[in-house]
Amino acid sequence: SLLQENNEMSENEKLQNMVLAFRMSELQCLMVFAGKSKAGKKTDLQERAEELISIDSSDINIKIKELSNSMYKSLGSNAATTSTTSGQGASYTNPYTDPIPPSPPPAHKLVYPTYPDVSLKKLPFYKIEEMLLKPCSLQPNGNGRFQEQNFTFYLTPGQTSEISNSSYRNEQGKPEYRKQVQMRFSLLETSCEQEDNFPSSICVKVNGKLCPLPNPIPTAKPGAEPKRPPKPINITPLCKLSSTTANYINVSWAVEVGRAHTISVYQVENLTYKNLLDQLKAKGQRQPDYTRALIKEKLADQDQEIATTSCKVTLACPLGKMRMNAPCRASTCDHLQCFDAQLYLQMNEKKPKWVCPVCNKAALVENLLVDGFFMELIKSPRLPADEHEIVLHNDGTWDPLPPKKDELTKISLKSVQPKPVSISTTVIDSDTDSSTPTPGPSGQGRSPAPFADIDCITLDSDSDEEVEGPPNKRIRLASGSETASDTDKPGSPDLICLDDD
Numbered sequence: 001s002l003l004q005e006n007n008e009m010s011e012n013e014k015l016q017n018m019v020l021a022f023r024m025s026e027l028q029c030l031m032v033f034a035g036k037s038k039a040g041k042k043t044d045l046q047e048r049a050e051e052l053i054s055i056d057s058s059d060i061n062i063k064i065k066e067l068s069n070s071m072y073k074s075l076g077s078n079a080a081t082t083s084t085t086s087g088q089g090a091s092y093t094n095p096y097t098d099p100i101p102p103s104p105p106p107a108h109k110l111v112y113p114t115y116p117d118v119s120l121k122k123l124p125f126y127k128i129e130e131m132l133l134k135p136c137s138l139q140p141n142g143n144g145r146f147q148e149q150n151f152t153f154y155l156t157p158g159q160t161s162e163i164s165n166s167s168y169r170n171e172q173g174k175p176e177y178r179k180q181v182q183m184r185f186s187l188l189e190t191s192c193e194q195e196d197n198f199p200s201s202i203c204v205k206v207n208g209k210l211c212p213l214p215n216p217i218p219t220a221k222p223g224a225e226p227k228r229p230p231k232p233i234n235i236t237p238l239c240k241l242s243s244t245t246a247n248y249i250n251v252s253w254a255v256e257v258g259r260a261h262t263i264s265v266y267q268v269e270n271l272t273y274k275n276l277l278d279q280l281k282a283k284g285q286r287q288p289d290y291t292r293a294l295i296k297e298k299l300a301d302q303d304q305e306i307a308t309t310s311c312k313v314t315l316a317c318p319l320g321k322m323r324m325n326a327p328c329r330a331s332t333c334d335h336l337q338c339f340d341a342q343l344y345l346q347m348n349e350k351k352p353k354w355v356c357p358v359c360n361k362a363a364l365v366e367n368l369l370v371d372g373f374f375m376e377l378i379k380s381p382r383l384p385a386d387e388h389e390i391v392l393h394n395d396g397t398w399d400p401l402p403p404k405k406d407e408l409t410k411i412s413l414k415s416v417q418p419k420p421v422s423i424s425t426t427v428i429d430s431d432t433d434s435s436t437p438t439p440g441p442s443g444q445g446r447s448p449a450p451f452a453d454i455d456c457i458t459l460d461s462d463s464d465e466e467v468e469g470p471p472n473k474r475i476r477l478a479s480g481s482e483t484a485s486d487t488d489k490p491g492s493p494d495l496i497c498l499d500d501d
Contacts, residue, residue, distance in 0.1 A: 012053055015061060018068040019049040026067045033063050035116055035190045035260070059113040111260075112137040112188060118262050120186050121193045123232060124276060124365040125349060126268040130159060132181065133265035137188055138199060140255050146201070148252040153265050155181075157243040163267070164241050175237075182268045183211075183233045183249070188260035196230035199253035199261045206238035206249055235265075273345035280328065280341055280368055291373035292396035295336065299394035309394045311336070312401060315378060316388040318357045319343045323388060327374035330356060330363035336392070338374050 027045035031038040166178035186194040216226035317340035327338035356363035
């Protein structure tokens with residue numbers, strides 16, 4: 001073990017000496033190979049190179065030795081050319097008699113690590129069960145702009161049976177799988193988690209069949225190539241669900257200066273918004289006292305000039321404008337207003353944005369939490385069924401929002417105005433001070449006193465002083481009597497004319 005440690009120490013020391021002897025060009029080549037930034041001074045690049053040595057990656061160690069050999073070869077050839085030109089007695093060689101030097105085999109130099117330490121962002125609606133092909137670099141071979149590379153992965157008997165048994169028919173009747181084989185592309189960048197990112201002019205074939213990719217988004221920039229939306233690709237229908245045969249992926253792409261990509265394949269379970277909603281509810285609720293303390297903190301009278309003692313919030317979701325069932329908000333948000341968890345998850349299942357509808361900041365699913373205080377508000381009997389807005393006070397209490405002044409005036413006006421009721425209209429024409437009830441079909445033997453109970457009574461009363469009135473009324477009564485006689489139908493008439501002379 002001591003010998004192994006000594007050998008490892010001596011190996012690391014050799015690599016460090018090689019790195020310290022590198023020029024800027026070799027150091028920059030090493031940084032590009034490792035996916036690190038090549039900007040900075042020579043000392044900065046040397047420090048980064050020493051950090052790479054401490055990782056003890058075989059690919060990086062081979063690259064360091066390769067760069068060191070090529071550097072010394074170039075230096076040696078330069079020294080040889082200078083010495084031969086400066087030497088006065090240069091020896092003459094006969095190309096016919098000298099043996100032909102053996103040409104070195106064309107070695108394929110790795111531009112990037114085969115399996116870089118790239119981590120991809122988790123997708124909320126896909127649960128990773130197995131990694132079938134870890135992130136692998138797309139290696140350019142030669143100086144051509146368009147490159148091509150093949151990749152292979154295998155499925156175990158258990159994986160094939162799981163995927164096969166998860167098949168179902170969707171609403172359109174097409175076969176789908178709950179368990180899927182998923183392919184993802186990303187940038188070769190090890191500094192942070194990477195989102196899906198497609199190489200330029202990409203074309204993918206799985207087992208010889210063309211794989212459909214997301215349609216490129218058109219761009220308004222002249223000369224710019226339209227980019228594909230960042231999405232994972234479900235290649236289950238193109239895979240051989242067998243444990244005895246391999247699955248082959250052929251990728252062709254266009255090389256971009258300063259940009260490298262990786263490919264990876266996973267076995268995933270496709271989740272729905274209901275699964276995520278159940279997971280969210282299983283996490284529990286944020287304690288109501290936490291929200292009360294937050295209300296007190298936000299409504300604390302810190303500024304003497306402007307005193308904020310209350311604020312208004314709504315229990316209607318900002319997305320659907322309806323009463324929330326599961327009010328939630330992200331722990332990264334600093335506002336009190338919540339939104340409905342089910343509607344938020346449904347929208348992100350269709351188009352994943354994961355942006356808070358209140359403050360437009362990132363609201364990732366792992367940061368969501370149902371608010372217990374707002375759950376109490378929704379279930380409270382103090383809140384009317386048709387009222388969604390409440391007022392929060394600086395002591396943590398709340399009240400339903402009182403109606404506005406214009407709403408109060410509408411209510412008062414409505415109480416004064418009679419409600420529309422389908423009743424018969426009674427016209428009383430009285431030419432004298434006293435009137436005797438005339439028997440009629442609708443009210444026989446009634447006196448005028450009970451008419452006070454009817455909501456709407458039209459009284460045409462003519463006193464002795466009014467002289468011009470009676471002739472007009474006689475004409476109306478005549479026409480009314482004629483119509484009454486013409487239309488002799490059973491039932492109570494709508495118009496009763498009482499004429500008492």
